[in-house]
Amino acid sequence: MNTSGTDLAPEPEKKKLTKQSLQHGLRIFRYVLPYRTKFIIGLVLLTLSSATTMCVPWVIGKLTDAATGKPFVLPNGVALSISQIALALFGIILLQGLFSFGRIWFVTQVSEFTVRDIRQALYTKFVSLPIPYFEKNRVGAITSRITSDVSQIQDTFSLTLAELFRQVMTLIVGVTFIMMVSVKLSLFMLLTFPPIVLLAMVFGRKIRVLSKATQDELAKTNVIVEETLQGINTVKAFTNEQFETRRYTASLTNTLRAALKSNLYRGGFVSFVIIGLFSGIILVLWRAASLVAAGQMSTGELFSFGLYTIFIGASVGGLGELYGKVQSTLGASERILEILDEPTEPTHQPRVAGRAPLEVRGDIDYQNVAFRYPTRPDLAVLKDISFTIQAGEKIALVGPSGAGKSTIVQLLMQFYELSGGKILIDGRPISQYDLTELRGHIGIVPQETILFGGSIRENIAYGKTDATDDEVVQAARKANAWQFIESFPEGLDTLVGERGIKLSGGQRQRVAIARAILKNPAILILDEATSSLDSESEHLVQQAMDELMQHRTSIIIAHRLSTIRKADKILVIDGGRIVEHGTHDELAHNDNGLYANLLKLQFELS
Numbered sequence: 365m366n367t368s369g370t371d372l373a374p375e376p377e378k379k380k381l382t383k384q385s386l387q388h389g390l391r392i393f394r395y396v397l398p399y400r401t402k403f404i405i406g407l408v409l410l411t412l413s414s415a416t417t418m419c420v421p422w423v424i425g426k427l428t429d430a431a432t433g434k435p436f437v438l439p440n441g442v443a444l445s446i447s448q449i450a451l452a453l454f455g456i457i458l459l460q461g462l463f464s465f466g467r468i469w470f471v472t473q474v475s476e477f478t479v480r481d482i483r484q485a486l487y488t489k490f491v492s493l494p495i496p497y498f499e500k501n502r503v504g505a506i507t508s509r510i511t512s513d514v515s516q517i518q519d520t521f522s523l524t525l526a527e528l529f530r531q532v533m534t535l536i537v538g539v540t541f542i543m544m545v546s547v548k549l550s551l552f553m554l555l556t557f558p559p560i561v562l563l564a565m566v567f568g569r570k571i572r573v574l575s576k577a578t579q580d581e582l583a584k585t586n587v588i589v590e591e592t593l594q595g596i597n598t599v600k601a602f603t604n605e606q607f608e609t610r611r612y613t614a615s616l617t618n619t620l621r622a623a624l625k626s627n628l629y630r631g632g633f634v635s636f637v638i639i640g641l642f643s644g645i646i647l648v649l650w651r652a653a654s655l656v657a658a659g660q661m662s663t664g665e666l667f668s669f670g671l672y673t674i675f676i677g678a679s680v681g682g683l684g685e686l687y688g689k690v691q692s693t694l695g696a697s698e699r700i701l702e703i704l705d706e707p708t709e710p711t712h713q714p715r716v717a718g719r720a721p722l723e724v725r726g727d728i729d730y731q732n733v734a735f736r737y738p739t740r741p742d743l744a745v746l747k748d749i750s751f752t753i754q755a756g757e758k759i760a761l762v763g764p765s766g767a768g769k770s771t772i773v774q775l776l777m778q779f780y781e782l783s784g785g786k787i788l789i790d791g792r793p794i795s796q797y798d799l800t801e802l803r804g805h806i807g808i809v810p811q812e813t814i815l816f817g818g819s820i821r822e823n824i825a826y827g828k829t830d831a832t833d834d835e836v837v838q839a840a841r842k843a844n845a846w847q848f849i850e851s852f853p854e855g856l857d858t859l860v861g862e863r864g865i866k867l868s869g870g871q872r873q874r875v876a877i878a879r880a881i882l883k884n885p886a887i888l889i890l891d892e893a894t895s896s897l898d899s900e901s902e903h904l905v906q907q908a909m910d911e912l913m914q915h916r917t918s919i920i921i922a923h924r925l926s927t928i929r930k931a932d933k934i935l936v937i938d939g940g941r942i943v944e945h946g947t948h949d950e951l952a953h954n955d956n957g958l959y960a961n962l963l964k965l966q967f968e969l970s
C-alpha cells in the first residue's frame with residue numbers, strides 16, 4: 365500500500381453488478397449520445413487495432429515455420445518467403461499503430477467532451493439546488509461528485525471500456541486460435557490456468573480490503589493535519605502542540621501498521637503470481653514440447669500457441685481489475701445521476717423571453733408565518749410571525765441571539781419553504797413569483813461579507829455583473845469605500861480573497877454595501893455585524909448604510925443603537941415570536957419590556 369500521500373481519495377464505493385444497477389448506471393451514457401459518431405468510429409478502430417494485435421502471434425508462428433523449412437502457402441498456391449512474411453508483419457504493426465492512434469484520438473475526445481458536459485450539468489444543478497440540500501450534505505461530499513466521481517467516469521470512458529472490449533476480444537479470439545492450433549493442448553492449458561487465476565482473484569480481493577483500511581487510516585491522519593493547521597491559533601493559544609503531535613503520531617502509527625500488513629500480502633501476492641503463473645506456463649510448455657517432439661505440432665505453432673497463451677493469461681488477469689473498475693464506475697455514475705435527479709428550487713424557472721421585467725414596490729406582509737428548519741424538524745424556530753412593512757419603510761428586528769431574526773429574513777429570500785402562514789410582497793404570495801426574478805429585487809448585506817477571490821472591481825460588480833467601471837466607482841463612493849480602494853496602488857484591480865490582500869471587517873462591509881448599491885434592489889436586508897468596529901470605521905459604515913437604505917424597504921437585523929433609533933418600526937423577537945413592536949421611543953419607555961432591557965444592557969456595555 366502506498367502511503368506517500370498522493371493517493372488520498374478513499375476507495376470509491378462499488379456497486380454490485382446486477383441487471384438493475386447496470387441499467388441505472390448506463391443512463392450516464394445519455395451524455396455520450398451527442399458524440400455517438402465519434403464514439404462509434406472509436407469502437408470500430410478499437411476493433412481493428414485489437415484484430416491486428418491478435419494477428420501478430422499467428423504471423424510470427426508462420427515466420428518461425430518458414431524458418432524451420434515449412435513455407436507459408438497462400439490459398440492461391442503462392443508460397444511466401446521469410447522476408448515477405450516479415451514485411452507483412454511490419455505492415456500489420458504499422459496498421460496497428462495507426463488504428464491505435466485513431467482509437468485514442470476519437471475515444472478520448474468523446475470522454476473529454478462527455479466529462480465536460482457532465483460537470484457542467486452537475487454544476488448547473490448544484491447552484492439551483494435548494495439551501496436545505498447543502499445543509500444535509502457536506503460540501504466535501506458534494507464537491508467530490510464533481511471531481512472524483514466524474515474523473516472515475518472519465519477513466520472508464522477513455523480507458524476501462526476500451527480495455528474491457530479488448531480483453532474480451534483477446535479472450536474470444538485467442539481461445540479460438542489456440543483451439544485451431546491444437547485442441548488437446550488448448551484443453552490442457554485451459555484446465556491449468558483458471559484455478560490459478562481464481563486463486564489470484566481471491567488473493568487480490570483480500571489485498572484490496574487491506575489497502576482500503578490503510579487508506580482510511582491515512583485519511584484520518586490527514587484530518588488531524590487539516591484541523592490543526594486550520595485552527596493553528598487555537599492550538600497555540602491552548603499550548604496543545606505536544607498533545608496534537610502525540611495525536612498525529614498515534615494516528616501515523618496506525619497507518620504504518622495497516623500499510624505493513626497490506627504490503628506483506630502484496631509481496632505474497634507477487635510471489636504467488638510468479639510461482640503459480642510460471643508453473644502453469646512451464647506445465648503447458650512441457651506438454652507442448654512433448655507434442656512437438658511427437659511430431660503432432662510444428663515449432664511455429666508452438667510459438668503462436670505460447671504467445672496466445674500469454675495474451676489470454678494477461679487478459680484473464682486484467683479482467684478481474686476491470687470488473688472492479690466497472691463496479692466503481694456504476695457507483696459513481698449512480699451518485700451523479702442521483703444529484704442530477706434532485707429537485708431544484710421549487711420556483712426556479714428560466715425567465716420567459718419577451719415578458720416585461722418584474723416591478724417590485726416593496727410592500728411586505730408576513731401572515732402567521734411558522735417555520736422549522738428541514739434539518740431540525742423538531743424545533744419550531746418561528747411560531748406565529750405577522751407584521752407588515754410599507755414600501756420604503758425601515759424596520760429593525762431586535763432580540764436575543766437565536767431568537768429567529770436571521771431566519772425571518774432568510775424566508776423572504778425563499779431559501780426555505782414555510783411550514784405555515786404566508787409571506788406577501790406587493791400583495792402577492794412570494795411563492796407565486798419567479799424566484800430568480802424576485803431575488804433580483806432583494807439586496808442583502810450580510811453580517812460576514814464573503815469576498816470571492818478576484819479583484820475589488822469584480823467583487824463590487826457581483827451586484828450587477830455587467831456594470832461599467834463608472835458605475836462601480838460611483839457605488840464605491842456612495843458606500844464610503846472609494847477612499848480606501850483609491851489608496852491601494854492597484855485601485856479597483858487590487859486582488860482580495862485567498863490569493864489577495866485581506867480587507868478589514870469595516871472595509872469588507874463597505875464592499876458589500878457597494879455591491880448592494882449597484883444591485884439597486886427595492887427591498888434591502890441588512891444584517892448588522894455584531895463585531896464592533898472602531899468609531900471611525902463604524903461612522904463610515906453607518907453613513908454608507910444610510911445612503912443605501914434611502915427609498916427602499918429595509919429590514920435590518922439591528923445591533924447598533926443608532927440604526928435602531930432611525931427605524932420606522934422595531935420588532936422585538938424572542939423565542940420565534942414578536943413579543944413587542946413599536947417605535948424606539950414607545951418601546952424604550954416600557955420599563956418591563958424586553959426592548960428596554962436590551963437597551964439598558966447595550967448602554968451598560970458601551
Ligand SMILES: Nc1ncnc2c1ncn2[C@@H]1O[C@H](COP(=O)(O)OP(=O)(O)OP(=O)(O)O)[C@@H](O)[C@H]1O
Pocket residue numbers: 499737739740745763764765766767768769770771772
Ligand atoms: N440552518 C439552520 N439549520 C437548523 N437550525 C438553524 C439553522 N439556522 C439557524 N438555526 C436555529 O434557528 C434558531 C434561530 O436562529 P437565527 O439565526 O434565526 O437566530 P438570530 O435571532 O438571527 O440569532 P443571532 O442574533 O445570534 O444571529 C436558532 O435556534 C438556531 O440554532
